[in-house]
Amino acid sequence: MRYSLSSILRNAATGHKHWPKQWRQPEPKKAYDIVIVGGGGHGLATAYYLARNHGLTNIAVLEKGYLGNGNIGRNTTIVRSNYLCPENGQFYEHSLKLWEGLSQDLNYNVMLSQRGVLNTFHTPAQRDAAIRRGNAMRLHGVDAVLLNREEVKKLAPAIDCSPGARFPVRGGLLQPRGGSVRHDAVAWGFARGADARGVDIIQNCEVTGIRIESGRVRGVETTRGSIAAKKIAIVVAGRSTLVGNMAGLRLPIESHVLQCFVTEPVKPILDTVVSFGADHFAVVQSDKGGLVFNGSLDGYNSYAQRGNMETLESVAACASSFMPCMSRLRLLRHWGGINDMTMDGSPIITRTPVKGLYFNGGWCYGGFKATPASGWTYAHLIANDEPHEFASGFTLSRFETGLVINENGAGPQPGLH
C-alpha cells in the first residue's frame, strides 16, 4: 500500500486496522539468481537498487537475526560527505544526494534532517587541516563553510567557546547539508521497497557456508537449508572477516568495537551535529530529544557488541567539557557496534577471486552515511560485474599496489583510523 494522505486518512478513520505488513516473511526458495548475505542497511539497499535500477528481482536477502539488527540500528545516525580523499568525496557526495531524495523515492519518511555537521578546530595546525579539507570538499563540488569562533558560538551556543576552555575553540568547518537520518527507518524503507519489487527478505536465516565449485560460487548453506545462487554478495560489515573466511577470503579488515551513547530526552539544545576537534566526541540531538554521541574505538579487536568503561569515561569527560550543560544531563544507555576497520580507513566494494562472489565491507566509521551509495554502487557491480565509477577505487588490490585511500593518514593500523 502506498503511503499517501488518503491512505492515512482512510486508516485513521478505521483504527489503522488495514495497514499491510511492510514486507513479507517468505520461506526461502531452493535457488535464486542472487543471494545477498546480510539484511542490514547496505544489504537491503543493494537489493532495492538491484531491483529498481537493474530490474533484477530473483533475489534473496538472508539475515541471521531480525532485519536491521546490525550497525544500521546502532549508529549515531549522522550523514555527511566532508571527505578529503577524492574517491571518498565523490562517493559520499553521491550518497548524500541519494539521501536527499530517499524519502520520496522509497515512499517512506527516513526523516533526513540537514541541520549541518560542524567539526571544531582548536590549534593553528588543526585550522590548516580544516582549510585543506574544506577546500578539497569545495573542489569536489561539496558544500563547506569555514567558521570563526563567534560563528561557532552562534550556531551551537551549547559549545564552550570561552578562551578559558582546556582546548579553546578557534573555529570550525561546517558542511551545511550534513545532518542526521532516522536510522531504523532506512532499513525498513529499503526492505519495504525491495520486498514490493519481489525480493525475498528472509530473516532468522544464518549463512553457515558458501559453496564454491571450480572457482565459481554455487550457493550457500544456511540454518534453513541449502540455497543455490548464481551470484553471492557478502555485505555483513562487523562480521566480514567471519563470512569472508567461508569463501577462503583473507581480508585486510580488523573488527573493532565502537560505542554509542544516548542521554535522556531534553528540550532542543543543539541544532547541528557537532564534533569536538580536540578529542574524540561527536554529538547530535535526535528528534526525540536525546543527545546521541560517540567517541573513539575501544581499542581492541572484538565481535562483542558492547564496550567498556574507559571509553565511557573519556566520552563523558569530552561531553561535559565541550558542552558544559551536558554535565547534569543523565546518560540513559550505551551500546557497541562492530566496525570493519580497514588498513587505510576506506571501504571495499569489489569482485573477489571467486567467480560470482562479491564483497562489500570495511566501512570503518562511514557505514551508515554510505548506505544508499553503497547499495547503489554494489548493485551496479553485481549486475554488470563491473565496478561503478564512484566506487572504482574501493578495491582489494589497492593494498597490494599502494594506491590506498588514506583518509586521515593513519597508515596500516586499522584501529587508528
Add this chain to the structure above:
Amino acid sequence: MTGQSHRLPQGGLIDRAQTLSFTFDGRALSAHPGDTLASALLANGVHLTGRSFKYHRPRGLYSSGPEEPNALVTLGTSGRTEPNIPATMVEVYDGLVARSQNRWPSLKFDALAVNSLLKPFFPAGFYYKTFMWPRSFWCRLYEPMIRRAAGLGALANEPDPDRYKHAHAHCDILVVGAGPAGLMAAREAALAGARVLLADERPAPGGHLSGETIGIDGKPGAAWAGAVADELAAMENVRLLSRTTVYGRYDGMTFGAVERVGDHRAPDSSSPRQRSWTIHSDQLICAAGAIERPLVFAGNDRPGVMLAAAARSYVNRYGVLPGRNVVVFTNNDDAYRTANDLAGAGARVTLVDSRAEGEVAARALLPAGVEAHYGEYVAGTKGRAHLRGVTLASSGRGIACDLLCVSGGWNPTIHLLSHTGRKPVWDEATASFAMTDPGDGAFAAGGAAATFDLGLTLREGATAGRAAARACGCRLSGKADIPKAGQLPAYGVEALWRVPDAMSKAQGSFVDLQNDVTVADLELAEREGFGHAEHAKRYTTLGMATDQGKLGNVNALGILSELRDMPVAQAGTTTFRPLATPVALGAIAGQARGRDLRPVRHTAMYRWHESHDAVFTQAGLWLRPYYYPREGEDFAAAAAREVHAVRSSVGMVDISTLGKIELKGPDAGAFLDRLYINSISKMKLGRTRYGVMLREDGMVFDDGVVARLGEDHFFITVTTAHAAQVMQHMEFCHQVHWPELDVQFCSVSEAWAAIAVAGPNTRDALARCVTGLDLSNEAFPFLAAGEGRIDGAPVRIFRVSFSGELGYEIFAPAGSGAGVWRAIMEAGEPYGITSFGTEAMTVLRVEKGHVAGPELDGRTTAADLGLGRMMARKKDYIGRAMAEREGLVGAGRQQLIGLKPVGKDGALRMGAHLVNELGAVGPDVSQGRVTSAAYSPTCGHFIALGVLRDGRSRIGERLYAVSPLHEEQVEVTVTQGVFVDAQGERMRV
C-alpha cells in the same frame, strides 16, 4: 504553606519533629526528614505530577522507586538545573526547588494535550508514512515542529558549578542491594573473611523491608536491617556505600557506580556532589530486588493509579495515605498486603483479583470490610487530573475511588547479570524473565532471583554470600545463621498481560506510560511486521523512555507473544544495556571536566615564557610559546622580528616538547638500522645524523636527530606529535619482530629540557656560558655531538640546524632547564639574543625548505619529500618493501616543491589547493596543495612548501593556489623548495 492533607497521624520512618520546606512549581510545601519528593508531594495532596511524552496526558506518581515513569521533575536553578529526575529518588531538604516539566503554560492546562485528540492520526510509526508532501515542507515545517515538541525537561545552558570525583574500589565480592538478601549475603561473606563492598541506592539499608510491615527476628524489617548494617559497618573487611547505584557491569568483573554524596542536602561546593566509582571485584551478588509490573487496561494511566507495593510503602515508610477510597487490582497474592496495610491505615478498600476465587489462598488474609471480586478485571477508569472511579469488566459496576493500586506480578532486577551479554529465560512459575544461570562469578538472591518469599530470600542471600566467599578462596566455618522471618502469602501469580477488554479500548490502554505506547500501537506494529521484540521497540519507542522498559517491557512482550501466537518464552527480551539507572555525565566524567579535561603539559621553561608575555598555542597536551609580542606588535610583526633576530644575530626556542628516547646495548645500532631508512650503526662516536622512519606501509612516519653518545649508546629525538607513537612502534618492533636484539630503550622525553639556539652569533654567545666543550668549528663541526656544562648543569649539545643558520640543540636535565635557559639568555644578551615561538620556527624552516608535520601527514613517501636518496639500498628496514610498491613509486605522486606568488604581494595560505585552471570542480581538479606557508621577512614576500602531482618535473610552471573557503586565488610559480642559503653554507661556518 499548605497542610499535609494526606499525612497519617503516626507511623513511617520520618522525623516528625522537624519540618522542611520546599517548592513545587513555585508552590511552598512542607515535608519531614526521611521524605522523598514523591512522598512529600503525596502528603501534600499533590497528585498531578507530570505530563506524558507524546500525548501530554496528565500523570501522577506511579511508583516509589527509580522506575518511576511519570513523576519526573526538574530540580535546581541556573547551572544546577537538572531535568528528568524521578521524584521518588529525591530526598527532600530544606529549600529544595522542584518543577514539573513537558507542559506549557502550566501543568494543569497544557496546550499540547491537544495531541491526545489527534491520537487517531498519530499511531506508532506515523512519521514514516507521512510528512513527505510536499517535499520541502519536511525541513521547513514538519521537522521543526516535531523537534520543538521533543524532550521532557530542559537544560540550562550554563556550566555546572558542582564538583565530581572518581574513585576506584577493589573487593572480593560486590553485593548490590542492601535488602534482606544483600544484607545476608554481605554478612555471610564478610564473616568468612572476604572483602565485601555492599552498595545500595537508598540512604538507609533494608530495601523493600522499609516499606513493609513484615518483621524479622521479631523486629520491624527496617530495624533488623539497620542492626545488620551496623554490624557490617564495624567489620574491617566491609565497605558500605549508601546512596550508591551500580549502573553497569563491564567485562572482567568491572562495575560502574555512582554515589550521590551531596544530593540530599542544599548545594554546597565544599564536597563533591557525586562520586563515580570504578569497582573491580572477583564475584558479584546481585540482590537488587524486583520491580512490580503494571496491569494494562483502558485508562490505566490516570493520576491516582499506582503500583500496589508502592502504595503500601507510602503508608508504611513515609506515613502517607495515598488515597482514602482504594481499589486494589491484582493477579497475585502480594497485593493483598497492600489491601491489608491501606485498610489498616483507615482507607476503604475494594479488591479486584483476576484469578478465580478458588485459586486464591490469600483471600483469608483480607481484613474484614474489604470487598473482594474474583475473576474480575478493572476495565476502565474515570477522572481527568485525578482518578474518580473505576469500572469493572464483567459486572460493569462502577466503584468510586481516588486510588487504584495495580499489581501484575514482579520482574526480577537482573540488569547487572545481563549487561555482559547473558540472556534471561522465562520462568513459568513466577511468570517472569529470570537469570536462572548467572554465569561464572555471579549470583542472584532474593527478588533478583525471582524469589518472593522473605524466609527463602534470607536463606538464598546467606547461601550466595557463602558460595561467593568460597569461590574467592575463603574458608567457611559453621552454618549460616538464618533469622526467622514473618510469614507472607504465597505469590501465586497468574500472568495477565492485558485485561481482555483492553482489545476494544486499545488506544487508551498504556503499556509504556512515559512514551505513551498503547496496546493499539503494539497491535499495529505486529500487523505491519514489527512483531519481533526488537522491531516493536524501535517502531513504537517501547522501552526507550527514561525507565528503559523496567515497568512496561514484560507486559509488552507478553502482549506481542499473544498477538504472534507464540509462547512468551520464545519471544525473548530486548537487550539489557548499561546504564541500569541513568547517571549524570558530569559524574561519569569525574574530575576530568572543563579545564581539567586533560592534563596540561608545561616545559621546564614555562614560567619564563609566561613572564615574558609569550602567547601560547596548544600542541597536543603541551602549551608552547607561539610568539612573544612586544609593545605594539601583532602576531605578524612579532614573528618577523623573531625570524630576523635568528637570521641576523641569535635566537633561541624551547623545543623541550620533542620526544626523546635513549637506547643502550650492543645491538642498539643494529636496532636503529632496522627502524631508520638511513644507516645508523656506522655513525661515528660524537656525531649526529638526521634520520627518517617509515611506517610498515612505506609512508614516512617520523623524522628527527640521532646522536651516538657511546659505542652502545644512542639518543634520538622524535617529533612532538609522534613521541608516544614512535615509542610504541619501537616497543612493538623489539618485542614482536626482533626480541633477539640486545637493546634497551626508554622514553626520556620528560627528563630532558631542550633548547635550540641559532643564528650567526650563536657560537660566540654560547661560548660565554658553555664550559667543558670546545665549540670551535674545528673541534665541534656541523653535526657534532658533545657534552658540557651550562649554569653548572651537565648538558648534551648537538650541532644541528633546522633554520639553516649556525645552530645548536642543547639538552639539559629538566630540573635545570629553566636555569640553563636563563644562562643562555644572559650569555646572548650582548648579541640581542631573542626568544622565538613556534610561528617563527615555522617561517625559518619553510625558508630553509625543511619538512615538518604538515608535510609528514601520513600520506607522503620519503621520495615524495625529496628524501629518496637517504633510503639505504644495502640494508632492510621497516617499510622498505612496501615503499617499493607501484603506487608509491610511479608517476603521478604528489612531490614536495616550493611556491612563491607571481605578484610579490600575493598572500599564500596553508590548506589552499593547487589547480591548473580556475573554476573547475571534480575529483581530479586538485593537483596538490600548499602544505606550509609563511611571509618570509628574509625574502620579503610569501613563500610556501607544497606537494604537487609530479611536482619536481614542473619547476617554473605557473599554477593557482586556491582557497574556495576564502574565495581566494593566487597565481604561483613552482620553485625548488629552498628559499634561503640553498648551498647550505651558513650552518657549517
